Amino acid sequence: MDFEDTPEQAQFRADVVAWLDANARRRTDNLLRGMEGEQAFLEAKDWYARKAAAGFACLTWPREYGGAGLTPLHDVIWAQEVAKYETRDAQFVIGIGNCGPAIMHFAEEAAKLELLPRMASAEDVWCQLFSEPSAGSDVAGLRTRAERKGDDWILNGQKIWTSGAQHSDYGVVLTRTDPTVSKYRGLTMFMIDMRQSGVEVRPIKQMDGGQHFNEVFFNDAVVPDNYRLGEVGGGWTGALTVLMSERLAISGVQPTGFPQFLDLVKSLELNGEPIANDPIVRERLATWYSQYAGLQAANKRMLTAVAKGGVAGAEASLGKLVGAVMNQEIANFACQLFGQAGIIQEDELSPEQAHFQKTVLFSPGVRLAGGTDEVMRNILAEQVLGLPQEPRADKGMAFQDIPNGKG
């Protein structure tokens, strides 16, 4: 066991710090000043372009695809340092974290050389088009059709909950190419140019008032066959690659809410007493810290395994499962501490610019996105612990014969 940098890693860290000092503002508090929507998006794009120009984008990707050809440990060093600055470093995680690895694995070389460098620098923004109105947890139940026409595929159907589709130039889309075989075998995955007339994006307003996700309609949208990811009928394998990458990517950036809570406990006085002296607060603080510290350390263990040539397994689901609930619970507890004022959501009046109030309203989505808590538990139980699968009502059926609850 050893957390010391090698001389090479120490040099890399020093380079990172020097560049960050010159290009970003050190964090004064744990939050980015309230900036939303278009402005935040543009700032993030600008940040990524500069980061890519300096050679710090997609550290583990090969150079020819716009990466730096370094190791996962370099990623860790970057993450540790960048966390001390005010940046939107995780903004494009869906493209870079989820789609990128699958493209690298399944796309034709020419397409990789064309698309990946622009993804790495966030010149192109990507989205992930999996979920549909009738296929979320059971995503393999999706209905969007792709039909072959010469060298192209023609897409018709609807996606939903597509994060960032309104900003996206491209997407990775999972489609049904054969409804006559079982649901997992009739799927095919593609890259799609979102800037075409056959693709229509309609924003959906979230319960917290934000608009990060969308409905996406395909009306004879066109995808060239060289944008296919994997075999025809092999889309499920590709989808699993995306979903696994997603869990790994999320496990690094999943907010837990703990640092903000610690700041609050250190600074807040209520009725003339520091809340740090309240035994209930202290008990909660210790419990959440033990989970938070456990997640940090578990992430280090996972990265050690990856650095040694292993693959991150379904254990990556841990970070999402624990972090998402903790984030919600902490926010709720903090608002309770504020007493009747807990309901007020004003940047000037509510501690930490109303971070806790906002989180109460936003955190439910995090427990759903990227696989619900329940689906995460299924994955841990079945794939990590090897418990038997649930009997399935659709087993052995052709997709077109599966009951869908709509009569």
Add this chain to the structure above:
Amino acid sequence: MNFEFSEDQLFIRDQARNFLGQESTAAVVRSILDNPEPYHQPLWQKIVDLGWTAMAIPEAYGGLGLGYLELCVVAEELGRSLAPVPFSSSVYLATEAIKAWGNEQQKQRYLPRLAAGELIGTLASSEGQGALEVNATVEEGVLQGVKLPVPDGDVADFAVVIARDPNGDAGLYLVNLEGPGVQRRVLASMDPSRSQAQLTFAQAPVERLGESEDGCHALAELLDKAAVLFAFEQIGGSQAAMDMGIAYTRERYAFGRPVASFQAIKHKFADMFVALELARANAYYGAWALSCDAPDLPLAAATARVSATDAYYQITRENIQAHGGMGFTWEFDCHLYYRRAQLLSVAIGSQPQWKDAVASRLLDAA
């Protein structure tokens, strides 16, 4: 960065697992649970012969001069196998106290014999319910007071005791439990596979343990180190209990299917896995902090302790539930882990005390 035990350490762990798998079987644990014997003498002797009691003692004092990481991997296996031996008392507590604060003469007198298993030591700190209070007194070299529960207090040859001098200052003292003025009474406990005693001292001769000035501070340091080692015992036991539940529910059928295929059961195990992974990760971090005496050892140790205690309780509790009626029988081993989880959750201080330590240390850190 490398957050894994070394090949050599993993080799020691595998050897320990094999050895204890054969020698510390459920039958061996039950022979202590069901009988008045305080610990399993043949197993203890074999452990001594393997050199585990000598592991973290410097070679100059008859030890093997290995580090804490080696001790951590052994602790995990002792926990997994519920080994009914006074290892934690003698090694994590008594040996470590003498290593840390003994003067040269005390180290020479005690450490080689602890390494060789000729002496069993323990720590006598608690005086009854609630957070630690020190009422025992030492005046003119003799000890007055009552300590309970003292782990392995019925069999230990000596104890490290915390007591106050006439100025009211707490200090650590060495007392020969075979000597005059010591009365031992075995206490019934929730985990009879490990023994507990009440020790009554009436004019028992003691000597000061080295130059340990502030006894409370010294004790806290000692317990921090021990917390990491106990955490490894706790995660070893947690893993064993979880494995046991998984094996049982895969075989057991209800409604025409394995009980383990019911989602309510699966999610229980997923939650156990999560608790155990967090506890394990924290224990690993604690092991690292212990091995290099890192500045954040106090926080890391308390954190490892808190999450290991939570995990062991949750897992042993739900393992009984997953077994149905069988889980409630004396015959099935579920209760052995459940009992041990209870013991380890209060040995060296209970959960609220350690949680408060986490909070204090976190808030005191910059």
